[in-house]
Amino acid sequence: MLVMRGIVKQFPGVRALDGVDLDVEAGEVHCLLGQNGAGKSTLIKVLAGVHQPDEGTIEFNGAQIRASSPIDAIRLGFATIYQELDLVEGLSVAENIFLGHEHARAGWMNRGAANRAAAEVLTRLGHPEIRPKAEVGRLSPAAKQVVSMARALSHDARLIIMDEPSAALAHDEVANLFRIIRELTAQGVAVVYISHRLEEIREIGDRVTVLKDGRTVAVGLPARDTPTSEIVSLMTGRTVEYVFPPRATGSPGDEVLRVEHLTSPGAFADVSFEVRAGEIVGLAGLVGSGRSEIMEAVYGARRATGRVVLDGETLRRGDVVKTVRKGMGLAPEERKAQALLLDQSVTANITLGSLPGFATFGWIDRARERAEARRLVEMLDIRPPDPERPIKTLSGGNQQKAVLARWLLGGRKLLLLDEPTRGVDVGARAELYAVIRGLAEQGIGVLLVSSEVPEVLGLSDRVLVLREGTVIHQGDARELDEHDVLDMIMNGRAA
Amino acid sequence: MSKPAAISPRNRLAGLGEARHLGLVVALVLLAVVGLVTKFDNFATTSNIVSILTLAATIGVITVGATFVIIGGGIDLSVGAVMALASVWATTLATQSYGPWVMMICAVLVGTGAGLVNGLLIAYGRLVPFIATLAMLVAARGLAQRMSDRKTQLIQTDNSAIVDLSTTRLLGIPLLVYIFALVVVLGWVVLNRTTFGRRTYAVGGNPEAARLAGINIRRHTMLLYALSGFCCGIAAILIMARTTTGSSTHGDLYELDAIAAVIIGGTLLTGGRGTIIGSILGLLIFTLITNLFILNGLNTSDQLIAKGLIIVVAVLLQRRNLKERAP
């Protein structure tokens, strides 16, 4: 159905695509795999008319096509869910879903029809609770992702492209998404699916194309039968053990963080726990269970009642500046909106949280700054390894690494990591796990949120299970398995 | 950043009653109370209220266009100058010889044309809106001066139909107030009930998302500036009616007033959010302040100081109100 041949796309200083081939057949789920920065997003943007390829041909149903703008691609029947949430915050859910193809006659909107149709699509996606009239800017990241999907489904598309749709979704949401994908493929719609979660590929995918450094390294591998080790070595060019680093053997150190009766009406209530030096504490829960809010409240970035004690000192609520100075760091969930200075270099982004450490009387020692940034870029294998590049030209996963790098500087006592591996590829993930564990071994306390239960269980020493804003279980991670946690999360039963 | 729902439809229908406009309404009411207390006989008269609306009409029409441009993520500094140019072009002897209708059409065409040039420069020439419209401001004023030879051009008696817009009254209200009202209503309808309006929010709020959704953001941007120019053309007709002249000095600093009204009305300068009703309330606050000053005969320096304070208080009122509603 879709044949792409020899696609080349050049950005200033980077050859993002260097002759990529892709074949997609009607009714199949075609998975695109590759490390961060391999060119997956760029490839699908070429397909969606966002970027113009420098070389190469695209054929659709036997005819040569050229999508010179997103409009052309939409007309051809391509619908796309982009990696970065691209919604208009000021518009309603329904308006976002039908943006560009509104229910309208001669420019006059039929809002009733739009709202009904939106409700229908949302129900189909398993989210009847998202009101079509709600303002998108006020939805949680997960709900926004659902709206993005609804938008793609609202087109009568013959090819749907999904760039890491599951990154912001939790377990049950993903199941929902897969149900929809199966419905679509049964109708002969083709799906191009990008994800860094191999188990998802196994479950939903038909065939796999692997990209590495802007080139196709494998075409049409069977998604279910290809051994993991083969896929990983194709992606990374080496073999990576997809395992978590061993936990610390010694007993954890002194208490770094104590949270008492933290409450924020509407988000979470009466949350108490502590984190010790060298300990990784994971927060597990459904999307919307208030994990991010707890982190923000601990960090002082959100109003809440209760007590937060860092290293024996009670923190003034709502004072992020003081909190950071006392040695806490937060890698937030929405990196584009909450963490990145897109126009600035990787260096400037990395050192933002510890500028005073590089300055005497406000004067920045730029040589030292650059050296530190370079060290971290190398340590986390941020690609391309040029600390002076504007960070917006990096791929999503590499940007995430830079955000983590920010808090590896400046002698932190406690790190709050909200979905630290979102959009990070398999190889880099293992490296990140090692880095996080390494931090803990240096005596830093880590509080971790991840929507992937295996990740929380595998990486943490201790786990807090949240449901609707309350802690329903606290305990050693080794005593739980995925099934227990899911059970608690879904049914509210403590194990 | 506690921002209120910009588009929840229930809110939109409620209009004046909306939370985010409540502060402005309160400020307006307070000003009215001050007016009643200080100058009861003069303030509460129909003729004074009509006079306030008449005063607001010219800038009001421009403010409607400016609201579109700003919601669409742009800015138009050229509004006053374009209005002046349109008024001058429409009152040249050559144009006047064709009668009042042609003059009005001329004003609207000149306005729209200048807006279109802005739009082309910004959307296709990719100039920053601030610079493109600043250049237009400067050039349009220059052209207006050149055309009029820096003289004020009177509307001739044959064409007094235009002046009638300001002197003829229907139910005691001059026609130009009706025109103002019509433009506001049309603006509201287009912004809230048509694809053009909703796309304006998208183009201003997240241009990349709008583009990915298949909206031709360049064409849309161009149309926004043309619309603003069109409003300047209408405003030119109103100012001609009111002053019986066309002049290169008309509309001096209107750009600041219009933008200030839009911003005080809750539209973000960064685009993507805002309402016509807010802009008009903002404008009425400014006009009411001026009117009160006129009635009370304050001296200019004190007026300016008071005006500064009132602006701050009005906005603080609005903010406080918002905060309570959307913590």
Next chain:
Amino acid sequence: MSKPAAISPRNRLAGLGEARHLGLVVALVLLAVVGLVTKFDNFATTSNIVSILTLAATIGVITVGATFVIIGGGIDLSVGAVMALASVWATTLATQSYGPWVMMICAVLVGTGAGLVNGLLIAYGRLVPFIATLAMLVAARGLAQRMSDRKTQLIQTDNSAIVDLSTTRLLGIPLLVYIFALVVVLGWVVLNRTTFGRRTYAVGGNPEAARLAGINIRRHTMLLYALSGFCCGIAAILIMARTTTGSSTHGDLYELDAIAAVIIGGTLLTGGRGTIIGSILGLLIFTLITNLFILNGLNTSDQLIAKGLIIVVAVLLQRRNLKERAP
């Protein structure tokens, strides 16, 4: 949007030679060529160049402050009015009785104070910068008028040390040009080599990210406006030196000129990006245009038209240049 690295150090060091400034430099050179061709004897003289720099000095100092504010994601409309207020305050008889040093300190304190009020209203009162500084504009002009009783206040002969700043020359260049240069260099250093400057980019580029990275964005925002006010205070000293007066009419519409210079210099109105060098180049283009017009005896209307066109061409040049370099 293909724009080059904003802070790559290699680029920054290169300064004038940078790709994104090349367009401006080309525009400046073209203007200079026009000057040489049309008025060789008058244009290329030292005294004319000094005169251009002197004219640029006052607004130039203000532009440095405005660049900080705009990179920090704000806007300051009050600059001209604050300068006027500072000049008036410093030239009241009471202040003058303490001698020139006190006058200068007074000007700087008044400017900084007004900037601080702006900053407090914006950072802690959470007013939109546009509105807060517009209110300050209005109020500061009013206060200046009240203080001066709308009279032009001459600097008395005892205090002619201030006037000497404009009449005393070092190597043929008046002292006030050195002050201008000093402010530019200091501004550049602070913006590019200190944590304050780095934070300014962060606060303007992504305030939420800056906040979560532990930057006190409110305090920083406040300081940015205080800095802008401080620059206005310095500018007040320069304008007093040049005109030998303090007056409430000084600095009329400086806000537009300063913002235009900053924007034409490549700083984004949305913040997070920009350079001091660009702003100063932008300002020099404007000053040069005016100088050329007057040397050639163009009348104002034609000047305005030409100015509009030149602005558009200069920016197009700059854009084209960027595009070629970074496709």
Next chain:
Amino acid sequence: TSNEPAAAPSSAAASNPAPAPSGNDQPGTKVVIGFSAPAADHGWIAAIAKNAEAAAKQFSDVEFKPVEPTNDINQQISAVESLISAKVNALVILPNDGQQLNQVALEATAAGIPVINLDRIFPDKLAYRTWIGGDNYGMGVAAGHYIGKQLKDKGVANPVIVEIQGIATLPLTQDRSKGFADALKSYGFSVTAKQDAKFTVETGNSVAASLLQAHKKIDALWNHDDDQGVGVLAAIKEAGRSEFLMVGGAGSLNAMKEIQSGTSVLKATVTYSPTMASSAIKLARLIAQGKGMSDLVENQVPQSITLASETITKENVEKYLPLGFES
């Protein structure tokens, strides 16, 4: 009014010498006089406002009702409308532009309110009862004659004569320039270059600075306005030029002192006295009370009164000093 107790300006007091024993100044029926003028951001206009108020204060039978001065036509129309609806007994109007306010003056006359047109004239004689104002053309003529004669006496052939105008779009500026050119023509001279400033010190300063660059040798310079003249003189001093003679306009105290000193390039100024405002108030009172001018035979106030423009030089400056207004 709520105005601060005006420190009665010396100029106004001086211009209103002890009441003539004519009986005209005896208290009569109580009258309300409305007053509207442009915004007092200029020494001359400020003096107009102050003189009017001071003149009104002298009479126990006059209630003075000034409205917000403004430079916006639209607002001045509203202001006058508010005075009409307040049913004042007489109106003194100094319009921003006579043509543009003609309509509203007609309305006032139609409402039975006599309009005393101050300075800038309404084109329609039906629009006002009496006009009193300066002679702009005559002012240019006076300056032209002074300069013409001086240069002729020195025997300069082909002199370089430079003119710095006020706001170019005002008809008064165009009249002044025409008078100047006409008078020079009678000596066989013509204006070499002219540029317009904006009646402020600062604009006078920058325009002069550039003009001095454009003309390395100047024989005579006429500056239309003594307010901006302060800036012009500062620029001349800064450039260290003294080869020419300069003539001012309006007759400010400061200009007179410069003339008196004898060391300045400023050798003369041609008057355009703001005392006309005092006279206008007096005329308004007489008209409202149905009285005539007691020194004239007629029973009614004349329809128009043109003040002569006088030339102040070192020789006669003593006589004029008490009439000079503080700019």
